[in-house]
Amino acid sequence: MLLAGGLTLLGGCDKFLDVNTNPNAPQTVSANLYLAPMLHWMVTSPQFDGRFVGRYTQQWTLPTTALTTWDRMGYDPTSDNGGQQWRDVYWTLGQNLVDMNTKAEAEQRWDLFGVGLILKAWGWQATTDLHGEIIVKEAIDQTKFSFSYDSQEYAYQEVQRLLKLAIEQLAKTDGAVDQAYLAKTDKI
Amino acid sequence: MKTRVAIMSVMGMFLLAAQAIAQQKTVTGKVTDENVSPVAGVSVVIRGTTTGTYTNDAGNYSIRVAAGQVLQYRFIGTLPVERTVGADNVINVQLRRTATNLDAVVVTALGQTTAQRSLGTSQQSVIGADIAQTQRENFVNSLQGRVAGVEVVSTSGVPGASSSITIRGVSSISSSNQPLMIIDGLPMDNKTLNSNVLASDAPGSQTAFNNRGVDFTNRAADLNPEDIESLVVLKGPEASALYGIDAANGAIVITTKRGKAGTGGLDYSNSFRIESTRARPELQRTYSPSAAGNSTFQYFGAPYPSGTAFFDNIDGFFQTALTQKHNLSFSGAATDNRINYRVAGASTKQNGVVPGSQLNKINLTGASQAQVLPWLRADLSMGYTYASNDQSFKGDGGPLIGLLVWPQTDDAKAYLTPAGIRRRLFLSAVSEVDNPYFNVEKNKINSRNNHIIANFGLVLTPFSWGNLRTNIGTDSYTQQNLLLRHPESAFASSFNGVIDQANDITRNINAQTLLNFNSRALTKTLSISGLVGNQISDNKSTVDALKGQDFLDPNFVSVNNTNLRTNRTTIAQRRLIGMFGSATLDYRKFLYLTATGRNDFTSTIPKDKNSFFYPSLSASFIFSDAFPAVGRIMTGKLRAAYAEVGKDARPYAYRPALEFKTSANGGYGYGFTGPNLELKPEFARSYEIGTELSFLDDRLGIDATVYRKQTKDQIVNDIRGSYATGFILFNLNGAVTRNQGLELTVRGTPVRRSSFSWDMLANFESARGKVLALPNNLPESYVSDTWLFGNIRNGTAPGLSTRSLTGTFYVRNTQGALLIDPTTGLPIRSTTFIDAGYDRQPDYTIGLSNTFRFNRVSLNFLLDIRKGGDVFNATEQYLTARGLSLRTMDRNTPRVIDGVLRDGKENTATPTVNSIVVVPSIQTSYYSNISEELFIEKDINWLRLRDVTVNYVVPERILANASVFLTGTDLFLFSNYSGLDPIVNGNSAAVGGSGAAGIDYGNFPIPRGLNFGIRMGF
Known part of the structure; x- marks a missing residue:
């Protein structure tokens, strides 16, 4: 009897245990829904970092006369100051942009795919402008925990390649190109 | 095969039940400890069954049991006692409380009870x-x-x-x-x-x-x-x-x-x-608040004038x-x-x-x-x-x-x-x-x-x-x-x-x-x-x-x-x-x-x-x-x-x-x-x-x-x-x-x-x-x-x-x-x-x-x-960072912190020994930028x-x-x-x-x- 009970249980076990799909939020969404937050931070992030960059590129002065850590070729420890662009490209865009582009390409949404490629190109461009050598080839890989940096030259080449590809996509009118779909969250 | 087992076990139950009802009588008794005081809550169970009772506050119990069956008396922290039911209708039992006795009854994993002696693992009740x-x-x-x-x-x-x-x-x-x-x-x-x-x-x-x-x-x-x-x-x-x-x-x-x-x-x-x-905690009552900075109250101001009235806010709270x-x-x-x-x-x-x-x-x-x-x-x-x-x-x-x-x-x-x-x-x-x-x-x-x-x-x-x-x-x-x-x-x-x-x-x-x-x-x-x-x-x-x-x-x-x-x-x-x-x-x-x-x-x-x-x-x-x-x-x-x-x-x-x-x-x-x-x-x-x-x-x-x-x-x-x-x-x-x-x-x-x-x-x-x-x-x-x-x-x-x-x-x-x-x-x-x-x-x-x-x-x-x-x-x-701790009372004493300057020579044989004088009351970052380490x-x-x-x-x-x-x-x-x-x-x-x-x-x-x-x- 117990054995029989046990066997029935085992049969239903897989189904019984299959409750690990997060009910609080989706694990994947329609491609266009990834876009808005990325655009938001594309505009906002440079301003955040500008607070520190501007002291040097725009000759901003600080109200205090003390040297800041930045003036001494340092950074603000235990703070996110000056890290926003980095965070933007690798996290806000990061896997979201990969997922969006993959979906858009698969669904032949060439317009969205084009926008995605431009975002990717913008990310590398803006980040290498600020940080010099950056991680491009190995970026967005969750199986790795240490990464090789690429030269600035390579980053710019990649930007050019991505932009060319983007222009090709944006020129297409076939497939699932749909202005309304794209405009849903594309406020630019 | 399975059906046969089932039928047999069902029949077995009836047989057992019938047997149990056969020649039952009521046995009563009193359970006491070594001081002859009654022990309440002792479990009295017929061995091999789940039939049982507990003693009341006077240590008394009463149970229906058949002659020849064995009664088990168990109480956490005491030696278990077993008595075979014979002709007597009264069975009094004395339990021995034990400190570490290996035969004491203990609860183990899954709520099972066992004798302490059989446990190979560590537990404490x-x-x-x-x-x-x-x-x-x-x-x-x-x-x-x-x-x-x-x-x-x-x-x-x-x-x-x-x-x-x-x-x-x-x-x-x-x-x-x-x-x-x-x-x-x-x-x-x-x-x-x-x-x-x-x-x-x-x-x-x-x-x-x-x-x-x-x-x-x-x-x-x-x-x-x-x-x-x-x-x-x-x-x-x-x-x-x-x-x-x-x-x-x-x-x-x-x-x-x-x-x-x-x-x-x-x-x-x-x-x-x-x-x-x-x-x-003890707080200083010497230095008054300074509105310095925009964070909460700081006490790097002038000394309180003599005769300042203080309120004991803490004790009243x-x-x-x-x-x-x-x-x-x-x-x-x-x-x-x-x-x-x-x-x-x-x-x-x-x-x-x-x-x-x-x-x-x-x-x-x-x-x-x-x-x-x-x-x-x-x-x-x-x-x-x-x-x-x-x-x-x-x-x-x-x-x-x-x-x-x-x-x-x-x-x-x-x-x-x-x-x-x-x-x-x-x-x-x-x-x-x-x-x-x-x-x-x-x-x-x-x-x-x-x-x-x-x-x-x-x-x-x-x-x-x-x-x-x-x-x-x-x-x-x-x-x-x-x-x-x-x-x-x-x-x-x-x-x-x-x-x-x-x-x-x-x-x-x-x-x-x-x-x-x-x-x-x-x-x-x-x-x-x-x-x-x-x-x-x-x-x-x-x-x-x-x-x-x-x-x-x-x-x-x-x-x-x-x-x-x-x-x-x-x-x-x-x-x-x-x-x-x-x-x-x-x-x-x-x-x-x-x-x-x-x-x-x-x-x-x-x-x-x-x-x-x-x-x-x-x-x-x-x-x-x-x-x-x-x-x-x-x-x-x-x-x-x-x-x-x-x-x-x-x-x-x-x-x-x-x-x-x-x-x-x-x-x-x-x-x-x-x-x-x-x-x-x-x-x-x-x-x-x-x-x-x-x-x-x-x-x-x-x-x-x-x-x-x-x-x-x-x-x-x-x-x-x-x-x-x-x-x-x-x-x-x-x-x-x-x-x-x-x-x-x-x-x-x-x-x-x-x-x-x-x-x-x-x-x-x-x-x-x-x-x-x-x-x-x-x-x-x-x-x-x-x-x-x-x-x-x-x-x-x-x-x-x-x-x-x-x-x-x-x-x-x-x-x-x-x-x-x-x-x-x-x-x-x-x-x-x-x-x-x-x-x-x-x-x-x-x-x-x-x-x-x-x-x-x-x-x-x-x-x-x-x-x-x-x-x-x-x-x-x-x-301390706000100048309230008693350790800030010497804030006006100039001091030189023991250490060496980070001037590029700190790891050489002749580092520059620090000679910079700081006065904490002037340079309050002495307190506000102090490392957690010191606390x-x-x-x-x-x-x-x-x-x-x-x-x-x-x-x-x-x-x-x-x-x-x-x-x-x-x-x-x-x-x-x-x-x-x-x-x-x-x-x-x-x-x-x-x-x-x-x-x-x-x-x-x-x-x-x-x-x-x-x-x-x-």
Whole structure:
């Protein structure tokens, strides 16, 4: 009897245990829904970092006369100051942009795919402008925990390649190109 | 074949039943102890059946039994006695209480009872009366010092504060280290609500609590201590292996009371308590506030003019708190002993020393056992608890910090202006810390909880070779939380008030079935017993949370009164199936070998790896029985055990979900935590070796255990990865931690006379937890909630203790001299979090309890002694940075800090010795930029009188069955800690890993209390 009970249980076990799909939020969404937050931070992030960059590129002065850590070729420890662009490209865009582009390409949404490629190109461009050598080839890989940096030259080449590809996509009118779909969250 | 077996077993049942009814008669008798006093609650069972009864308060019992059958008399902590029923209708029995006797009856894993001698693992029991006698609302707090290896950390001293409990130290870096709680055979939820389910704590929110400053009760505290019959602590995975993955940190097995008396009985007890706060910090009264900076009050101003009047804001703030508790229980058993019952109710009204803090609790429990058929016994128990708890905020911006920094020249009691709004002195609404009176009056944390535990159990004995025990039960509660940050409060004035509501609906369903095989002789000297079983658990919690900001009417407490509302739902579900078996070989009652195996299937690990098996093996050898020559002078047992135990991840850990982004125009994006589809269960391997010895006719007993546990592939939650992965945090396997330690329990009865006796019990523990590796060779892992003050957190790294602290401590040159900044003359702090050898793990702890009985009076006290372990006094650092601490009194003294300048030559043979003079009163960064390091107090020891009880049994001629008692809790504390109380938690029991225990920031100390009351039986 117990054995029989046990066997029935085992049969239903897989189904019984299959409750690990997060009910609080989706694990994947329609491609266009990834876009808005990325655009938001594309505009906002440079301003955040500008607070520190501007002291040097725009000759901003600080109200205090003390040297800041930045003036001494340092950074603000235990703070996110000056890290926003980095965070933007690798996290806000990061896997979201990969997922969006993959979906858009698969669904032949060439317009969205084009926008995605431009975002990717913008990310590398803006980040290498600020940080010099950056991680491009190995970026967005969750199986790795240490990464090789690429030269600035390579980053710019990649930007050019991505932009060319983007222009090709944006020129297409076939497939699932749909202005309304794209405009849903594309406020630019 | 199967049908035939079924028919045969059904026929067997009838035969058995028929036989049992055959020649029954009623046997009565009295059970007494060695002092010939009656013993109530002794279980009297017909051997091989589940038919039985208990003795009543007069020690009498009555049972229907057939001649030739054997009656077993069992009582926890005594030798079991067996008597064969003969011609006599009266069987009187004398039980012997024992200190360490190997034949004492003990409860083990899965609620089984066995003789102490057969146990190859380490466990320790506490009787319910000892727990109830401490008069603590949260029974967890009564365990410190009573069991070797158990450490209890209460979050603070306000009513309803959560308490975390760890057995054998901290082994998990980021997950819970608390043991599994079992009540009457089924798991009990001991969750402390994590603030991360609040709408205020949604990702990206500006109003997050991060478990800092807020606390909710740990739910096991809903249990009424008066309902506990006994509690057993299964210390390691060896003892708790059968409970599976949730018991990787040990288990606490609670048995609740059942009706015992042969006749109905009514018991009433009460307790009244007066509490007062123990300590207050000293503050300077020389220098006046300076409005320097825009943060809270700073005291770097001119000296107060002579004759300045000061107000004693602190003393006036704390109140003398009164608590009253009433317990009423009604229990008994039917005359034919087929049914027993116990119904009990309790009401607790506890006020805290902090104004406005309180806990109101109502407990209702009912339990009944019935011998439905000779082969079927039913056990139904239900418990309902209502608890309403008001706590004050703590930590940053909590009332204690406000109380300390509020100018002493101002009477804080007037916290409102004549117009009825918050009275501020001279800083802005956000900068000026809340007046403490305003804080406790206007800000609120209220939690109301309705908790039901129901447990339905059946024991079937249709066959003579064993029994089938099955339990199904639910542990469900609805916890309604309301957190108010008043619109005028510094907490929330920039949001014009924040109100959070969160309703946690938790329902846990557990079912467990055991098939027990009675001991069966294999040969003349060898016998075997065992069990197989399964367990199914389905735990689900749904938290519906909402937040309102921007109040219209500042004093109307409702979300409906707010302009901006957000909501959030958090569902967490986990299912678990376990199958297990155990077999014990018994060789001549002096050598036992037990093997167990359990396979768990969990929902939280990817499917291909979610089934995992782990074994345990334990042996017990009674060498005093094996070698009778030894047995003449002592009894002794050696035991050894090895166990493996797996542990799963939290729900939804391996695949991230998208978050609704609140940036412009909505949309979805990933959260911080990345995927890990390779996630697998972690495994601990543990062994322990121990001995139990007793001498002098059991008057001296020793129980010693050494253990070592190594956890591999440990899952570390939310550990940092490179941004280049596309994510920031990961849940990764790969940490290795090792825990080892020594536990020693010594029991003694120095005096045992009929009019006077003295029993003592000492529990010693020394434990170490060490991190051997982190996933992917990452340099540090920490739980971010613990980063609650300055730049210090519970960071750990390979080679460090599991309870270490990392921070931006001072940097030193290769010679160990402090590096001094040439521009300021102040020491330079590290720009990264570094280790500086701090460890919150005590060297050892001792719990010493003594009981004296003199005729009608008994005295019992428990001393809690701790040696070593660091505590971070953040409150003192806060006061120093603001010029309030007494250590800032020499602020005008010029000084040169010992060290060398960081001028490029610091690591050469001739570093530049610092000669820069600083005057702290001018250069206040001397205090404000001081490293946390200087406030970590190393090697904190304490001697604490945990509780002391004097009990007096009222003479029968005045009042029958009555006693009065006086109990003091936390009456004194001797410690080298300079703060208020070294038992603190900067977060709450909800935070995993080593948490923020030992980080003391704006925390109310545990008050001292004096209880008195009466117990009466009718």
